[in-house]
Amino acid sequence: MASKKRPFYIVHQDKDIFVVDKPAGLLAVPIPDSNVKNLFDLVADHLAKHGVRVGTVHRIDRYTSGLMVFAKNKRAYDDLYQKFRNHEPRRTYLAMVRGIVEKDEGTLEHHLKLIKKGFRNIVVDPEEKGATPARLRYRVKERFQSTTLVEIQLDTGLKNQIRVQFEHIGHQLVGDQHYAPEEKKEQLINRQALHAYRLEFQHPRKNRMVRFEAKIPADMLRLVDHYRWQQETHS
Numbered sequence: 001m002a003s004k005k006r007p008f009y010i011v012h013q014d015k016d017i018f019v020v021d022k023p024a025g026l027l028a029v030p031i032p033d034s035n036v037k038n039l040f041d042l043v044a045d046h047l048a049k050h051g052v053r054v055g056t057v058h059r060i061d062r063y064t065s066g067l068m069v070f071a072k073n074k075r076a077y078d079d080l081y082q083k084f085r086n087h088e089p090r091r092t093y094l095a096m097v098r099g100i101v102e103k104d105e106g107t108l109e110h111h112l113k114l115i116k117k118g119f120r121n122i123v124v125d126p127e128e129k130g131a132t133p134a135r136l137r138y139r140v141k142e143r144f145q146s147t148t149l150v151e152i153q154l155d156t157g158l159k160n161q162i163r164v165q166f167e168h169i170g171h172q173l174v175g176d177q178h179y180a181p182e183e184k185k186e187q188l189i190n191r192q193a194l195h196a197y198r199l200e201f202q203h204p205r206k207n208r209m210v211r212f213e214a215k216i217p218a219d220m221l222r223l224v225d226h227y228r229w230q231q232e233t234h235s
Contacts, residue, residue, distance in 0.1 A: 008039060011067065011212050016076035016205050018043060018054065019069045021214040024191045028059035028068060043070055058084040061160060066093070066196025067214045071204070079204035084157065089201035093152045093162060094141070094216065096193035096223055097171040098183075101148040105139040108165045112158050120179070121160050123168045134158050134165060144227035145234055147174060163192060174223065188226055189219040 009021040020043065022028065027038035044054045054070045055077035071077035083089055111131035112121040124131050135155040142149040148171070152162055163179045166172060172180035176192035186193075200211045216224075 008042065009214075011214060012210075013072075016072055016203070017069055017080070018047065018072055019067060019199070019212050022060065022065060022068050024063050024065040024217065024219070027062050029056055039068065040070075047072065055081070057081045058089075058157065060196050061163075061192075061194070063191035064093075064194045064196060065214075065217045065220075067199040067212055068196075069199060069201070069212075076204040080201070083201055087154070087156055089199060091154045091157065091196065092198035092200075093154070094195045094197050094220070095150050095152055095162060095166070096174040096220065096227070097148050097150060097166050098174060098180075099146065099148065099171050100143055101138075101140050101150060101171060103140070105137070107135065107137050108169065109133070109135045110165055110168060112161065112164055114159060119159075121158060121164045123164060132156075132158060134161050136162060136165060142224075142228070144231045146230075147227050149224060149227075162194060186223075188222045191219075193220055193223055195220055 007023055007026060011021055012019040022039050027036055029040045030038050040056055047054050052072050054072060057069065057071055057077065057080040060066060060068060069080065071080050110123045111126045112134045113124040113128060113130045114121050133156060137153045137155065139151045140148055141151050154161065163173055163176055167179045172183055174193040175183065175186040175189045177183050195216060197216065198213050200209055202208065203210045
């Protein structure tokens with residue numbers, strides 16, 4: 001369970017891995033020269049009580065909720081770090097986007113470039129210096145009057161990739177004022193509607209696929225219920 005001292009849910013732990021459900025608003029890793037609370041330090045402090053050192057192998061955005069896995073020893077760290085670097089784990093997200101996504105499923109492929117201004121990724125021409133391929137697959141879960149709930153699987157894992165690619169095709173994430181400044185402040189959710197709800201990878205010791213899921217958080221459930229009610233009211 002989560003608490004004030006430990007504001008994250010422990011989904012799974014064994015000798016090698018520590019899987020948690022991160023709440024939206026909590027930084028995944030420390031920011032240089034900052035004392036802002038972050039998940040890595042909280043997990044490290046928690047495991048240090050048991051004589052365990054922890055390693056970070058991937059991250060998710062501060063205002064994205066959902067699953068993260070940490071390594072509990074060097075063997076696990078080396079194995080998982082390489083797997084995430086090679087984009088081997090299956091990372092699945094749920095997102096609420098503006099507008100009606102017409103295709104039931106599809107693939108988005110762009111080239112992104114990180115710029116210093118706001119530390120933002122932008123879509124650029126493939127030939128531009130610093131351009132990095134970004135690929136994701138999506139499937140429509142439910143369509144509403146003016147929004148769409150989509151399930152997304154990352155084939156790459158660039159900074160803010162989902163937010164950037166969907167904004168580029170005209171379907172910005174509900175609540176994402178960073179990549180869509182025109183996005184009005186949403187009353188039902190105070191962050192981008194994005195949740196890392198499923199994570200699958202080959203266990204570093206057991207050599208078999210393991211799969212974890214995180215419940216949809218309350219703010220996203222309220223959002224889904226609101227748009228579902230709106231849809232039913234106008235149908």
